[in-house]
Amino acid sequence: MRLVGLYLALFAFWLLMSGHYEPLIVGFGVVSCAATVYIARRKDFVDYATLSWYIKPTLPLYWLWLLGQILKANFDVATRCVLPGSRIDPCVFRAPANQDTGVGVATYANSITLTPGTVSMQTWDHEIRVHALTRDGARDVLGGEMDGRICRVEGRTKDGTEDGP
Amino acid sequence: MTLAVDIASWLCLVAGALLCLAGGIGMIRFPDVYARSHAAGVIDTGGAYLILLGLALQAGFSLITVKLVLIGLLLFFTCPTATHALVKAALAGGLEPLCRELGADETADLADEAAP
Numbered sequence: 417m418r419l420v421g422l423y424l425a426l427f428a429f430w431l432l433m434s435g436h437y438e439p440l441i442v443g444f445g446v447v448s449c450a451a452t453v454y455i456a457r458r459k460d461f462v463d464y465a466t467l468s469w470y471i472k473p474t475l476p477l478y479w480l481w482l483l484g485q486i487l488k489a490n491f492d493v494a495t496r497c498v499l500p501g502s503r504i505d506p507c508v509f510r511a512p513a514n515q516d517t518g519v520g521v522a523t524y525a526n527s528i529t530l531t532p533g534t535v536s537m538q539t540w541d542h543e544i545r546v547h548a549l550t551r552d553g554a555r556d557v558l559g560g561e562m563d564g565r566i567c568r569v570e571g572r573t574k575d576g577t578e579d580g581p
Numbered sequence: 582m583t584l585a586v587d588i589a590s591w592l593c594l595v596a597g598a599l600l601c602l603a604g605g606i607g608m609i610r611f612p613d614v615y616a617r618s619h620a621a622g623v624i625d626t627g628g629a630y631l632i633l634l635g636l637a638l639q640a641g642f643s644l645i646t647v648k649l650v651l652i653g654l655l656l657f658f659t660c661p662t663a664t665h666a667l668v669k670a671a672l673a674g675g676l677e678p679l680c681r682e683l684g685a686d687e688t689a690d691l692a693d694e695a696a697p
Binding site: 432486490493495496504507510525536551554559560 | 600604606607615619620622626658664668669672678680683691
């Protein structure tokens with residue numbers, strides 16, 4: 417059943433990418449998608465833990481919030497790049513990551529890196545070493561808003577109690 | 582209507598181009614790999630997304646827009662991974678950041694300041 421879903425998703429992706437709908441070309445798509453699903457099944461590629469994370473309904477809302485943060489941080493870092501004089505005060509620190517799953521911590525680390533002004537350097541099970549361009553950037557990460565939001569996408573509050581479905 | 586879309590599209594393209602320029606200047610001016618990775622972050626997030634958005638507005642509802650959105654998603658997932666790998670490689674190579682590592686007490690202070 418899951419393999420059928422994978423096949424349909426791959427084939428939809430293939431149709432969108434090709435833009436050609438002659439029988440021969442679509443036939444190639446049918447065959448290559450079947451081959452991909454066969455190989456994925458043999459090699460046990462399909463990672464259901466990650467997959468179930470990406471179909472959580474709250475994730476797109478989090479992405480929207482993240483895009484806003486990225487835009488704000490972009491203008492901040494861009495002005496520090498071009499304005500004369502040194503306007504940076506970098507620091508390295510360790511931030512707690514309260515997510516339960518590996519995918520959650522990875523999402524948090526990636527979100528930190530995506531936001532200009534902070535880059536995750538190393539990750540452990542529940543801690544991330546972050547390089548920040550400014551103290552304000554460090555303060556934003558340590559405030560824990562992003563951390564809490566990803567925990568809520570996981571369906572938990574930051575303290576580990578159940579929250580929602 | 583087409584004029585409004587054109588104006589919005591060009592605003593996005595110009596803003597994206599300016600962000601890329603600022604990121605490029607930052608990559609030259611900032612002191613070490615770690616600080617420069619932040620300037621690179623401006624290019625591969627804001628610069629790239631705004632240019633893709635501007636191009637999508639030009640293309641309208643078509644297969645091209647679908648492809649532009651997919652390029653955006655690809656960047657959204659691969660850029661932080663690549664940046665993280667680069668910074669981790671620099672760290673593994675023994676390159677120390679040109680700044681202090683904050684102690685536990687300073688970190689706690691910053692966290693307190695951030696809390697509302």
